[in-house]
Amino acid sequence: MMQDDYYVLFNDKKSPYQHVFLPGILSTLPGNEPQTSKLSFPYDVPQMAQEKLYFNFNESLPLRFDYREHRGHIVSPAVLEVLEHLKLAPHYKKHLTIYMKGMATDHDYWYLAFDRGSWDKGVQQNPERVFFDEENSDTQLDRDGWPLPTGHIALTTEAVKYDVFQLINIGCINSYMVCSADAKAKLEAVGIKGARFVPLQQAFAVYLKDEINRDLSELLPKVKKVAKPWFADVGKKSE
Numbered sequence: 001m002m003q004d005d006y007y008v009l010f011n012d013k014k015s016p017y018q019h020v021f022l023p024g025i026l027s028t029l030p031g032n033e034p035q036t037s038k039l040s041f042p043y044d045v046p047q048m049a050q051e052k053l054y055f056n057f058n059e060s061l062p063l064r065f066d067y068r069e070h071r072g073h074i075v076s077p078a079v080l081e082v083l084e085h086l087k088l089a090p091h092y093k094k095h096l097t098i099y100m101k102g103m104a105t106d107h108d109y110w111y112l113a114f115d116r117g118s119w120d121k122g123v124q125q126n127p128e129r130v131f132f133d134e135e136n137s138d139t140q141l142d143r144d145g146w147p148l149p150t151g152h153i154a155l156t157t158e159a160v161k162y163d164v165f166q167l168i169n170i171g172c173i174n175s176y177m178v179c180s181a182d183a184k185a186k187l188e189a190v191g192i193k194g195a196r197f198v199p200l201q202q203a204f205a206v207y208l209k210d211e212i213n214r215d216l217s218e219l220l221p222k223v224k225k226v227a228k229p230w231f232a233d234v235g236k237k238s239e
Contacts, residue, residue, distance in 0.1 A: 006155070007184050008203035009067065009177040010196050013210070017064040018194035025056045026071055026111070030099045042072035042113035042175075045092045053111050057100040063107050065194025067187075072113040073177055080110045082186050089131070089165035090115040114166045124169050131159040131178070132167040142219045146171030149204045150216065172219070173207050 013020050026041045028051045039047055055074070066076040074096065075083065091114045098107040117126030122145070124130050138151025148171045159165060163183040168174050179187065184197050198206045208214055 005181040006159075006200040007179050007181070007197040008173060008200055008206075009069070009179055010198055010203075010206065010211070011065075011067075011069055012194055012196040015065070015194045015196075017066070018068070019061070019065075022061075022068065022070060023057060023059070024070070024098075027054045027056055028052065030054045030097070030104070031056055031102070041111075043116065045072075045113040045115060048092045048094055048111075048113070051094070053094045053096050055096045055098045055109065055111075057098070060100045063098070063109070066190075066192045067195040069176055071175075072111055074109050074111055077108055077110070078190050079187065079192055080112075082183075082190055083112070083164060086163040086183050086186065087161065088114075089129075089162045114168070116168050128158055130169050131156055131162075131165050132170040134169065140216075140220060142171050143221050144171075148172060148216070148219060153200055153203075173203050176203070 012018050028038050031054075039051065065074075066079045068074045080093070091112055093110055093112045096107075096109045096111050098105045098109065115129065117124055117129035119125060132147075132149075133154035133156045134147050136154035137147070137149055138153075139147035140150045142148050147169075159178075163180045165178050166174065166176065167178060178200065179197065187195075188197075208216060
């Protein structure tokens with residue numbers, strides 16, 4: 001499998017169709033308060049099938065993007081149609097009703113979230129949901145023990161089964177959609193707005209620079225300096 005034939009889909013903050021910050025709140029009830037949601041997006045996706053989903057704003061804003069990573073993935077009908085003709089990893093999708101200033105709008109978007117499988121003490125219990133091959137990738141552990149893809153990113157044999165998926169067992173870039181070259185071409189063919197494709201092997205560097213503006217060293221465990229005993233320099237002082 002060619003690891004260079006995959007791309008990570010980022011919000012294009014420089015696009016006139018995208019918002020740098022979007023103050024919308026995903027919820028299971030219409031309104032403007034975050035506490036109205038009974039679900040934690042995207043982690044409680046198994047419960048989504050029984051709920052109506054809302055994207056609530058306390059102000060009126062133009063929404064012109066086709067794609068946005070926002071606690072899951074928000075897509076336009078045009079993008080959804082493309083995705084539905086591709087092989088996606090197990091996922092959930094629901095139509096979004098968008099409220100602005102307490103009123104329903106005619107904006108037409110869908111919410112999509114990939115199934116995250118079962119976890120036990122931070123370990124994924126479903127091998128078929130693991131698409132990041134940590135053993136054959138170049139990684140360093142962050143301060144919480146998550147593997148950061150600081151070099152080559154390898155994919156598992158499960159990944160080749162799909163055109164679109166998420167690397168849920170990786171640090172920092174685990175919320176982003178990964179697309180095959182074929183998926184990228186088909187999304188670009190419909191003129192996807194508000195998104196940019198970054199080669200998989202460059203995705204972590206782009207995340208550090210453009211998404212959080214931090215240096216890798218800030219994410220790694222702090223190295224504790226060993227204090228020298230009080231008598232360490234006594235000999236030098238007495239010379």
